[in-house]
Amino acid sequence: MDLGLKDRVYVVTGATRGLGNAAARELVAEGAKVVVTGRDEKRAAEAAAGLGADAVGVLADNADPGAPARLIATAREHFGGFDGVLISVGGPPPGHVADNTDEQWTAAFESVFLGAVRLARAAAAELTAGGVIGLVLSSSVHEPIPGLTISNGLRPGLAGFAKSLAGELGPRGIRVVGLLPGRIDTDRIRELDGLSADPEATRVAGEARIPLRRYGTPEEFGRTAAFLLSPAASYLTGVMLPVDGGARHGF
Numbered sequence: 001m002d003l004g005l006k007d008r009v010y011v012v013t014g015a016t017r018g019l020g021n022a023a024a025r026e027l028v029a030e031g032a033k034v035v036v037t038g039r040d041e042k043r044a045a046e047a048a049a050g051l052g053a054d055a056v057g058v059l060a061d062n063a064d065p066g067a068p069a070r071l072i073a074t075a076r077e078h079f080g081g082f083d084g085v086l087i088s089v090g091g092p093p094p095g096h097v098a099d100n101t102d103e104q105w106t107a108a109f110e111s112v113f114l115g116a117v118r119l120a121r122a123a124a125a126e127l128t129a130g131g132v133i134g135l136v137l138s139s140s141v142h143e144p145i146p147g148l149t150i151s152n153g154l155r156p157g158l159a160g161f162a163k164s165l166a167g168e169l170g171p172r173g174i175r176v177v178g179l180l181p182g183r184i185d186t187d188r189i190r191e192l193d194g195l196s197a198d199p200e201a202t203r204v205a206g207e208a209r210i211p212l213r214r215y216g217t218p219e220e221f222g223r224t225a226a227f228l229l230s231p232a233a234s235y236l237t238g239v240m241l242p243v244d245g246g247a248r249h250g251f
Contacts, residue, residue: 006031062115068122129173182244
């Protein structure tokens with residue numbers, strides 16, 4: 001199936017590893033051009049080099065108010081256009097209600113929540129009909145994940161923001177979509193599993209709760225993200241798509 005991604009230009013944040021990187025790889029494989037970002041300049045450059053000539057790496061922190069305009073300008077300067085953005089940020093620090101400090105909440109709000117809002121707002125001002133804004137959120141949008149209190153507090157709010165934005169931008173032909181990854185086999189998930197007393201038992205128990213009986217692969221997530229961002233999904237907006245192997249019990 002041709003997704004219609006050839007020569008379309010996207011900004012993908014948090015793309016030096018994990019889910020953002022997987023999405024960037026699939027976009028490039030389908031013929032798109034990408035601006036990949038990360039908070040480490042060297043790693044951003046290495047990630048882009050690994051994707052080839054259709055990618056450029058940029059140092060950017062989602063918490064930086066000046067990042068959105070700079071990233072969109074980079075897309076236009078390097079590739080001559082701007083068709084969409086996938087906003088992916090690293091997860092906030094784990095912890096329970098009593099563990100997380102005000103400083104951790106504030107830093108996560110600036111990066112995870114307000115940073116995403118700023119970039120989506122800037123993209124909305126620049127995109128034309130056919131453009132798309134995607135957000136990588138979490139299964140915690142529907143059900144809190146034990147030990148991830150900050151994420152549980154911020155991700156559902158971003159889903160509400162995305163749904164509101166989809167309604168506002170729909171008349172202009174601009175789509176807004178969300179992806180809700182569950183247990184995808186990334187460094188982040190392995191780190192979280194490793195916090196338990198028995199990481200192997202934690203993984204086995206986690207897989208047992210997934211109808212497909214396994215964690216997803218980054219490549220599977222990347223293919224899903226590429227489809228949602230593509231013209232092939234032109235009548236999908238305002239959706240929050242679980243990418244979790246069927247772990248969500250509700251519709």
